[in-house]
Amino acid sequence: MTGRPAASVTGRLHHLFLTSTAVVLMVAGVVVLALELMSSRDTMISKAESFTGLTAPHLANALATESPLLANLLLENYFSEADLLGIYVYRLDGSDLVHMIRPGTEETLPTPDMRLKNSIKADYRFSHKLFEYSQPIRLKQELIGQIYLQYSLSTVVNQLMFYLLFGLVLYLVSLLSVYHLSRRIQRGISQPIDQLLRAMHTVIGSQKYEVRVPVPKQDSDVSDLIRGFNQMLEQIGKNTQQLAAQQKAIEQHVFFDPLTGLANRRMLLQRMEREVIRSRRSGHIGGLLYMDLDHFKTINDSLGHAIGDAILMGVAKRISAAVREVDTPARLGGDEFVVLLPELGKHDSKASNNALSVAEKVRQAISEPHLINDRVLHVTPSIGIALFDQENSNFETLIMQADLAMYRAKDEGRNRVQFFLEHMQEHADHRQQIEERLRAAIDQDLLHLCYQPQVNAKGEIFGAEALVRWKDSDLGVLNPDAFIPIAEMTDLICCLGRWVLSTVCSQIARWNEDGRYLTVSINISPREFQQKGFVESVEEIVLTTGISADQLVFELTEGVLLSDIDATIAKMKRLNRLGVSFSLDDFGTGYSSLRYLKQLPLDALKIDQSFVCDITKDANGAAIVATIIAMSRHLKIDVVAEGVEQQDQLDYLIRCGCSMFQGFLFFRPMPPEELEELIPKRHKSHLDGTLITTVPTWDGFDSY
Ligand code: C2E
Ligand code: MG
Ligand code: MG
Numbered sequence: 001m002t003g004r005p006a007a008s009v010t011g012r013l014h015h016l017f018l019t020s021t022a023v024v025l026m027v028a029g030v031v032v033l034a035l036e037l038m039s040s041r042d043t044m045i046s047k048a049e050s051f052t053g054l055t056a057p058h059l060a061n062a063l064a065t066e067s068p069l070l071a072n073l074l075l076e077n078y079f080s081e082a083d084l085l086g087i088y089v090y091r092l093d094g095s096d097l098v099h100m101i102r103p104g105t106e107e108t109l110p111t112p113d114m115r116l117k118n119s120i121k122a123d124y125r126f127s128h129k130l131f132e133y134s135q136p137i138r139l140k141q142e143l144i145g146q147i148y149l150q151y152s153l154s155t156v157v158n159q160l161m162f163y164l165l166f167g168l169v170l171y172l173v174s175l176l177s178v179y180h181l182s183r184r185i186q187r188g189i190s191q192p193i194d195q196l197l198r199a200m201h202t203v204i205g206s207q208k209y210e211v212r213v214p215v216p217k218q219d220s221d222v223s224d225l226i227r228g229f230n231q232m233l234e235q236i237g238k239n240t241q242q243l244a245a246q247q248k249a250i251e252q253h254v255f256f257d258p259l260t261g262l263a264n265r266r267m268l269l270q271r272m273e274r275e276v277i278r279s280r281r282s283g284h285i286g287g288l289l290y291m292d293l294d295h296f297k298t299i300n301d302s303l304g305h306a307i308g309d310a311i312l313m314g315v316a317k318r319i320s321a322a323v324r325e326v327d328t329p330a331r332l333g334g335d336e337f338v339v340l341l342p343e344l345g346k347h348d349s350k351a352s353n354n355a356l357s358v359a360e361k362v363r364q365a366i367s368e369p370h371l372i373n374d375r376v377l378h379v380t381p382s383i384g385i386a387l388f389d390q391e392n393s394n395f396e397t398l399i400m401q402a403d404l405a406m407y408r409a410k411d412e413g414r415n416r417v418q419f420f421l422e423h424m425q426e427h428a429d430h431r432q433q434i435e436e437r438l439r440a441a442i443d444q445d446l447l448h449l450c451y452q453p454q455v456n457a458k459g460e461i462f463g464a465e466a467l468v469r470w471k472d473s474d475l476g477v478l479n480p481d482a483f484i485p486i487a488e489m490t491d492l493i494c495c496l497g498r499w500v501l502s503t504v505c506s507q508i509a510r511w512n513e514d515g516r517y518l519t520v521s522i523n524i525s526p527r528e529f530q531q532k533g534f535v536e537s538v539e540e541i542v543l544t545t546g547i548s549a550d551q552l553v554f555e556l557t558e559g560v561l562l563s564d565i566d567a568t569i570a571k572m573k574r575l576n577r578l579g580v581s582f583s584l585d586d587f588g589t590g591y592s593s594l595r596y597l598k599q600l601p602l603d604a605l606k607i608d609q610s611f612v613c614d615i616t617k618d619a620n621g622a623a624i625v626a627t628i629i630a631m632s633r634h635l636k637i638d639v640v641a642e643g644v645e646q647q648d649q650l651d652y653l654i655r656c657g658c659s660m661f662q663g664f665l666f667f668r669p670m671p672p673e674e675l676e677e678l679i680p681k682r683h684k685s686h687l688d689g690t691l692i693t694t695v696p697t698w699d700g701f702d703s704y
Helices: 009-064 068-078 152-207 220-257 265-282 296-303 305-321 348-367 395-411 422-443 479-488 491-515 526-530 534-545 558-562 565-580 594-599 607-614 618-636 647-656 672-679
Strands: 086-092 096-101 123-126 130-139 142-152 285-293 328-333 337-345 371-374 375-377 381-388 417-419 447-456 462-473 477-478 520-524 552-556 581-587 605-606 638-641
Touching: 009 068, 009 086, 009 096, 009 123, 009 130, 009 142, 009 152, 068 086, 068 096, 068 375, 096 477, 130 328, 142 565, 152 220, 152 479, 152 594, 220 594, 265 395, 285 395, 285 447, 296 305, 296 422, 296 462, 305 337, 305 371, 305 375, 328 491, 337 348, 348 375, 348 417, 381 395, 395 417, 395 422, 395 618, 417 581, 422 479, 447 491, 447 672, 462 479, 477 479, 479 491, 491 520, 491 526, 491 534, 520 581, 526 534, 526 558, 526 565, 534 565, 558 565, 558 581, 565 581, 565 594, 605 607, 605 618, 607 618, 607 647, 618 638
Parallel strands: 381 417, 462 520, 520 552, 552 581, 581 605, 605 638
Antiparallel strands: 086 096, 086 142, 123 130, 130 142, 285 337, 285 381, 328 337, 371 375, 447 462, 462 477
8 A cells, every 4th residue: 555545435435426416316307307298298289189179070060061150160169278379270172261370479370381281190290389280170081171280388398497497406406415415424434434544644654653543423333443543553653662662772782881871892893894994985094092090990999889880971971072973982891981083184193183182182071070979089091092094903903002002101100191102012912922921831830939038126037928930941030020910910810829829838838847837928919819719729728738827928919909898808807717817018009098907907017118228218218117117016017128128227127116027138039948948947836926047147136
């Protein structure tokens, strides 16, 4: 069914009704008229016949006697009918015996027709206004003359005209009535059907299901039909809406980030592909901004995820407002946002400038204070930029380049914009290489541990810190700084940590067997500590090696506090119950929160070597160290000073009340065989948790 029909059902019915009525009435009128004509003719003929029947015998006598007078007298008696205009009586030779004409009509009456005059049998003829009738007159079967009558037809014609007019009026009145009747029927039946048809065509043409057909008041099949049609439309409308909503939701889910409504990775990739094709045609350079919010994890963990989400939504809005219509802002997950900037210019310099100004605009927009739940919060982004053109257009590579640039921006102090540069790629490649080799090194047991002794104020060794070393066949001996940060970027740190822990425990077990008892500190990275099943894995290793967990100290950095603090405390307490002690490494360099410090089950703080180094260089450094020591004493936590290299540093530390030290001034990290020589053999029962040997290389303790 397409387009509107040529004529509506109503129209057709109406037309059919009127036409058929008109035809029927017309035929009926014609039949009535014809019947009337025939009956008038018959009346006229019978009138003439009865006249001649009455007069003919007498006129035969008048003709036989050649008596016009007799004929005249006779006819005068019968010449009373109003429409009888003339009477002629002829002899056999055709001459008039007598004739009589109604006065006043002599001139209008035509001369009698000869054919009638000569007719030997009765005959008649109708003309325009006249009815002529002739009858032979016989006497004893012998033809002796003829009577000829002329009747006026005006009465008949008038009557017929009256019938015709009356019929016409009746016809018109009937047609008018039929017209109105048909209209009423149309309103009752055809109009609803017509509306139904119109509605169907609208629905098919426009796919709009809001159309409704008015239901006729009177209950009938038609009203049922319309009601059903309306219900069907309502249902289809609902289904269509649901379908559209579902489709939108699917699209939203597939291509958009549910929290911020920005494009997701998939959508970004699609747009990127489109822009690369376009840039190939136009020769334009495009850009990719990759941004990450500085310390967002801290905000999320300390203020809660609801506020974190509100910030992400606010940031998304600001990014969208700061970029052009043609740009595509996207969220890749967490606090990572990307903006695709197409058509930045045809030359590198112009494109870079444009990308930089957009990135700056975005950075400033995000850095404006955020008002969330009546709190003013500050977030800043670090933004990396990578440019793309025909040659450099691989999505993953670009994301990686922009990501590298973003990390560089973070390294350089955060809240800034950094372009991707070639050497970053080299760093990244190097990182990749280290990661692969380190993985292999762990598998092939190419790592080893050395131990740096820790001493007390009396110069006795009370423990040692296990420090990992890696001897690579190509790269030589690598210090942890060269590979631990890389391992920390992936789960590799967990494998490495497990290896360190089990190596240390096995070493302690061997020493214990040998009668040498020592507490060993192990560095635990935040990622390693936070992994699921960490406590269980420690438990398992301790059990397997058969050592006592009292001989283990886990050195955590402040990074561990950046995640869920309650979970961290719970985990520490579980390990504490096993016997493990804790110290906070590199204290003062990271995210220090004194509030948390009180809550953590810590045994010691390790003052970072940068502060120890500053003791002799500037007053501030010395003051910081003194404050840390005083605070620790107040919190009843031990303090270990790391990186003690010089005598005057040690002097100052001891003056401040520090009683535990680690540094080159005493010992450098050494292989276990070497350390073993420094730990005297003892009976375990003689130990009180710390075993100790006098420092052989240094002799300044006694003066304090
Ligand atoms: P850290 O835990 O603070 O370890 C102390 C670092 O300071 C060691 O460096 C040690 O050799 C060095 N050091 C000790 N005394 C002095 C001194 O007097 N002067 C100077 N300049 N340095 C001194 P190393 O062995 O290179 O380790 C660096 C960092 O690598 C460690 O810092 C630790 O954070 C990490 N690390 C080492 N081994 C492991 C490990 O097995 N697992 C994990 N997760 N991290 C480790
Ligand atoms: Mg350490
Ligand atoms: Mg340290």
